[in-house]
Structure formats: C-alpha cells, structure tokens
Amino acid sequence: MTTAIWWIRRDLRLDDNQALAAAMRAASHVVPVFVLDPALLGSPWAGTARTGFLFDGLRALDADLRARGSGLVVRAGEPAAALRALAGEIGAHGVFAEADHSPYARARDARVAAALPLSLAPGVTVHAPGAVVKADGTPYVVFTPFRRAWLALPPPRPGDLLAAPARIETPAGIATLPLPDGAGDAAAGPFVAGEGAARRRLSAFADGAGAPIHGYAEARDRPDIDGTSGLSPYLRFGMVSARRAVVAARAAAAAARAAAGRRSAETWLSELVWREFFVHILHHFPHVRRESFRADLRNVAWIDDPDALAAWQAGRTGYPFVDAAMRQLAATGWMHNRARMVVASFLVKDLLVDWRAGERHFMRLLVDGDPAANNGGWQWAAGTGTDAAPYFRVFNPVAQGLAHDPQGDYVRRWVPELAGVPEAFVHAPWRMSDAAQRAAGCVVGRHYPAPIVDHAAARARALAAYGVAKG
Numbered sequence: 001m002t003t004a005i006w007w008i009r010r011d012l013r014l015d016d017n018q019a020l021a022a023a024m025r026a027a028s029h030v031v032p033v034f035v036l037d038p039a040l041l042g043s044p045w046a047g048t049a050r051t052g053f054l055f056d057g058l059r060a061l062d063a064d065l066r067a068r069g070s071g072l073v074v075r076a077g078e079p080a081a082a083l084r085a086l087a088g089e090i091g092a093h094g095v096f097a098e099a100d101h102s103p104y105a106r107a108r109d110a111r112v113a114a115a116l117p118l119s120l121a122p123g124v125t126v127h128a129p130g131a132v133v134k135a136d137g138t139p140y141v142v143f144t145p146f147r148r149a150w151l152a153l154p155p156p157r158p159g160d161l162l163a164a165p166a167r168i169e170t171p172a173g174i175a176t177l178p179l180p181d182g183a184g185d186a187a188a189g190p191f192v193a194g195e196g197a198a199r200r201r202l203s204a205f206a207d208g209a210g211a212p213i214h215g216y217a218e219a220r221d222r223p224d225i226d227g228t229s230g231l232s233p234y235l236r237f238g239m240v241s242a243r244r245a246v247v248a249a250r251a252a253a254a255a256a257r258a259a260a261g262r263r264s265a266e267t268w269l270s271e272l273v274w275r276e277f278f279v280h281i282l283h284h285f286p287h288v289r290r291e292s293f294r295a296d297l298r299n300v301a302w303i304d305d306p307d308a309l310a311a312w313q314a315g316r317t318g319y320p321f322v323d324a325a326m327r328q329l330a331a332t333g334w335m336h337n338r339a340r341m342v343v344a345s346f347l348v349k350d351l352l353v354d355w356r357a358g359e360r361h362f363m364r365l366l367v368d369g370d371p372a373a374n375n376g377g378w379q380w381a382a383g384t385g386t387d388a389a390p391y392f393r394v395f396n397p398v399a400q401g402l403a404h405d406p407q408g409d410y411v412r413r414w415v416p417e418l419a420g421v422p423e424a425f426v427h428a429p430w431r432m433s434d435a436a437q438r439a440a441g442c443v444v445g446r447h448y449p450a451p452i453v454d455h456a457a458a459r460a461r462a463l464a465a466y467g468v469a470k471g
Contacts, residue, residue, distance in 0.1 A: 002027040003090055003171065005083065007097040007112075008034045008072075009105070011123055011238035012057045013195040014064055014164035018121040021162050023096035026119075029169045031090060032065055034058055035083065036076040036177070039104070045371075047364040049333030050236075053193050055179050057237055060194030062179075070168035074177040080111040087116055090171060098123040098238065101283040102371045125276045126242050127153055129283035132276075139284040141293075141386040146280070147273045155250060156243040189332045189367055191233050198234035205229040206248040206265075213252045214261030216268050221403075223325070223336035224410035229268065232368035233334070235275065245272055278376030281386050288375055292355075292384035297391065300384075300469040302354040311452050312347050313361055315415070318444075318451035320427050321401030322346050324414035331414075333367035338404050344381035345395035350458040352465060355382035383466070391466040394459045401427035417448040 004027035006020050014020065023030045041051060062072035075082040083095055095112065099120040112118050122128050132150050133139055140146035191197070206213045212227070219227025234240045249272060253265035285293060292298045311317050315326035325339035335343070340362075347358045359378040363369045379385025383393070405411055408426030412419050418426055420440040425432045430444045430451060437443045444450050 001029060003029040003031060003092045005087060005090075005092045005095045006030050006032045007079075007083065007095050008032060008058075008061070009097060009100060010236070011098040011241075012054075012061045013198070013239050013241065014061075014068075015195060015199070016123075016161045016241040016244050017098070017164075017238075018123050018162065019096045019098040019119075020165070022119060022121050023094075024165060024168070026094060026096070027092075029171055030070070031073055031086070031092065031170055031174060032061075032070060032168070033073045033075060033083070033086060035079045036074065036180075037079055037108075038077070039108075045360065045363040045369075047333070047366065047369065049189060049365060049367045050369050051180075053189075053191060053233055053333075053367045054237060055181070056193035057195075057239055058179055060196065064164075064195065065168065065170075068165060068168045070170040072176070073174050074179055076177055079108055080115045083112060084115050086174075090174060093117065094119060096121065099128065100124055101129055101279050103282075103286040103289060106283075106286075123238065123241060123243075125279050126156055126246050127276065129280045132280060139280060140277075141281070143274065143277050143387040146277050147270060150273050150276065156247055158247055158251075161241070161244055161247060189334060190230070191334070191367060193239070195239045198231065198240035201230055201234065202240055202245065202248055205231070206252045206268075209255050209257050209261075211252060211255075213249070213268055214256050214264050217260070217264040220267070221338045222405070223328075223339050224405045224407065224413075228337065232370075232373075236368045236370045242272070242276070274376075275373055277387075278372040281376060282372040285386075288379065288385065289371065292382070293379055293386050294384050294388070296470050297382075297384045297466065298469075300354075301352075301465050303352045305351065305353060308351045308452060309347075309353055309357055311449070312343070312351065312353075312358075316449050317346065317453075318430070318449040319346065319397040319401075319455075320408075320411040320415055320418055320429065321405060322397050324405075324411045327414040329362075329365050333365055335366070338400075340377060341381055342395050342397060342400045344378055345393075346397055348378075348382045349394040349462040350397070350453050350455060352458070352462055355379065355384065391470075392463055394462060396455060398428050398455070415448070417442055
C-alpha cells in the first residue's frame with residue numbers, strides 16, 4: 001500500500017484534475033487535504049464573500065468525495081508544517097498539488113517542497129507560464145501577440161479532459177477539523193458553490209447551437225441584461241477547469257449557425273486568454289502586485305482623499321452608473337466587467353486616487369477576486385500596466401451609462417432613489433430642472449448626491465498629473 005496527499009488549493013473539482021490524477025497514478029491510497037492557511041484567511045485581502053464561497057465549495061467537494069468512498073481532510077496552520085505532520089501520521093510518500101503562480105503561492109510551495117516531496121501539476125491555466133513566450137524566450141507583455149502565440153499552441157481537446165474518478169481509496173480514521181461556516185455574505189450573492197453548479201452554468205451558457213455564448217459579443221457590455229457566463233468565481237477556485245472552459249468555447253464556435261455566433265464564441269475564448277495573460281504577467285513580473293508595471297508611471301501624484309474614496313466605495317459619487325456598480329459589488333460580491341472598467345477609471349482618473357486602493361477594495365469584496373486578474377484589470381484601467389488602456393483614455397461615466405444601460409434598468413435596480421427619474425436623465429439626474437426633480441421624487445443633493453467631481457475638469461487634472469509623471 002502506498003499513500004499520497006492530494007493538496008487542494010484552488011482546484012475544487014474531481015473532473016479534469018491533473019493533480020488528483022497524478023496522485024492516483026502514484027499511490028493506491030489518496031488523502032484529499034485542504035489546509036486552512038492563516039496567512040491567506042487572515043490577510044487584509046481576504047473577504048467574507050470569497051471565503052464563504054470557498055468554504056461552501058469545499059463542502060460540496062467533500063460530498064462528492066464521500067460519494068466515492070473518500071472524504072475531505074481539513075487541517076490548519078502554516079502549510080509546510082501542517083502537511084509534514086499529516087504525512088507523518090498517515091505515512092504519505094508524496095504531496096500532489098496544482099501549481100499556482102502568485103508570489104505568495106510560489107514562496108509557500110517552495111517551503112513545502114523543502115520539507116516534503118512535492119509534485120506540481122498544471123491546471124490553473126491551459127498553457128503554463130513559460131509555455132507562451134517570444135522566440136528569444138522572454139515573456140509577452142502585449143496581449144495581441146500573446147493571444148496569437150497562445151492560439152498557435154495545441155489546444156485542449158475533449159479527449160484530453162480527465163473524467164472524475166469513480167472511486168478514491170482513502171484510509172479511514174484520519175483526524176480532521178470542521179470547515180468554517182460558509183454562509184453569510186456569500187449566501188446573498190448570485191453564485192451557488194461547487195463543481196456541479198459550475199458545470200451546469202457552463203453548459204447553460206455554451207452548449208447547443210443557440211446557446212447564449214453565440215450572442216456574447218453584443219451582450220457582454222450590457223450590465224442591464226444577463227449576457228455573460230458568470231463563470232469567473234468557478235474558474236477562480238477551479239470548480240471548473242480552464243481546459244474544460246476552452247473546450248466548450250471551441251465547441252460553441254464550431255456549432256454556431258452563423259458567422260456572428262462563431263465570432264461571439266471566439267470573443268469569449270479571447271476573454272479566457274486574457275485571464276491566462278494576466279496569470280503569466282504576474283508569474284514573470286511579480287512586482288506588479290506592489291507597483292505599476294510601467295516605470296514611467298510609478299510617480300503619478302495621487303490624491304489622498306479618504307472622503308472621495310469612501311463615497312466611491314459606498315456608491316455615493318453622484319454618477320448613477322458608477323454608483324449602481326459599486327452597490328452591486330457591495331450587495332453580491334460581484335460586478336459586471338464593463339462596470340468594473342468604468343468604476344476603475346472613475347476612481348483613478350476622475351478622483352485621481354491610487355489604483356492600489358481600488359485593487360484592495362475589490363479583493364476584499366469580490367467573490368471572484370483573483371490576484372492576477374484583479375491586478376491586471378486595475379493596471380489596465382489606470383494605464384500603468386502591460387498592454388494597458390492609454391493613460392489619456394478616460395471613461396465618461398455618463399456616456400458609458402447611456403451606451404451600456406440605455407434604458408437605465410441597471411441603474412434603477414441598484415440605485416432605487418432614481419426609480420422615478422425619466423430615461424433621458426437617469427444617467428445624469430442633475431440635468432433635470434428643479435421641477436422635474438421634484439416630480440421624479442429625486443431632488444439632487446437631498447435624495448441622491450450631486451456629482452462629487454466635474455468630469456471634464458477631473459479629466460484635465462488627470463491628464464496633467466500623468467503628463468508630469470511621464471515627464
């Protein structure tokens with residue numbers, strides 16, 4: 001008899017799990033383990049919605065394991081010490097895990113590898129960092145050539161996907177801790193945790209000739225409608241594999257009835273490649289977690305304005321599209337991607353607040369908060385990152401609302417003070433006459449805040465600050 005530890009981190013699934021498959025090939029008995037790591041759970045980056053979703057996902061995984069004759073073992077403490085103690089208890093000869101690429105994950109895994117035989121398998125991305133590089137071996141820092149090189153590599157095919165094992169042999173009687181309660185903030189959000197929920201959501205989005213994925217290119221920028229996959233929390237915790245998502249996207253492109261549907265499926269595939277791009281960037285340039293990727297924009301004279309930051313966080317800026325998005329985030333732990341770009345631009349460009357303040361706030365609240373994607377998105381919006389939006393691109397929050405929430409349904413859902421405001425003014429209620437404001441039941445400055453900044457003046461201020469930094 002041989003025993004191996006399957007160390008679960010962000011691969012909460014049995015389907016297409018390369019680390020689990022490697023453990024089962026190496027040993028006749030496999031012990032699935034999750035370590036409650038105080039460095040992560042006690043981090044200021046941790047949020048109740050995300051940790052609640054994680055714990056609920058672990059409960060779902062435990063149920064799936066028990067149906068296969070196994071069960072989840074939970075330990076707590078510094079991972080190297082916790083795993084070394086467990087290995088001694090059960091006589092495990094090795095630890096198998098899915099490779100992760102954040103600076104903390106790589107340092108943690110190095111400590112474990114110094115204490116135990118650790119084997120890392122791919123899975124967070126389809127193509128691991130180092131596999132998508134230029135001819136000279138250096139990493140890409142612009143998305144379009146990265147995407148071209150990524151797509152040129154052999155794609156995952158349905159036959160590559162690993163079926164969930166029918167049975168997992170795990171020794172009985174191993175001591176385990178209870179999982180913390182996963183209810184609370186996560187329960188109020190739109191996501192049900194677990195591999196089964198992830199697979200159902202992927203199927204509903206991508207399966208069949210008339211699936212929603214075939215209208216994704218047009219619908220994805222509309223937060224007032226349900227036009228996205230909603231898979232980001234599941235990809236964040238590996239409740240569905242990156243390979244399975246890519247296989248689904250390619251199958252949907254092949255099944256499309258028309259060219260527009262095929263382009264939409266390919267657009268969603270490109271979003272998956274963006275996710276991989278940011279993982280690769282964080283792997284190759286870990287300093288981006290602390291500072292701007294672009295050296296020439298590391299000295300922007302940000303404004304330390306706690307009141308403006310608090311108004312943005314609370315959804316009280318006076319710009320309805322921004323406020324709706326921030327209130328959606330606070331209530332559900334999630335925000336539509338178009339809205340993420342707009343609120344990030346508003347904080348950084350209109351308020352001239354350091355992008356890192358927004359990055360931290362998102363990580364505390366997002367159920368899908370991922371170090372690579374969140375950092376990449378914020379640096380993109382700030383114009384400070386790899387392949388970022390130009391620093392002089394400043395989203396107009398009113399124009400963005402008119403373009404992507406044309407009837408104001410998104411705003412009215414999350415900013416009920418504006419429920420009676422006519423469509424023509426719902427994205428700029430201060431433009432109503434005093435009489436119209438009274439008739440709508442929304443007097444600006446009383447029922448709903450006046451804009452905390454003038455967009456045109458703020459834009460000019462931001463361009464000047466960036467210009468000075470570059471000079």
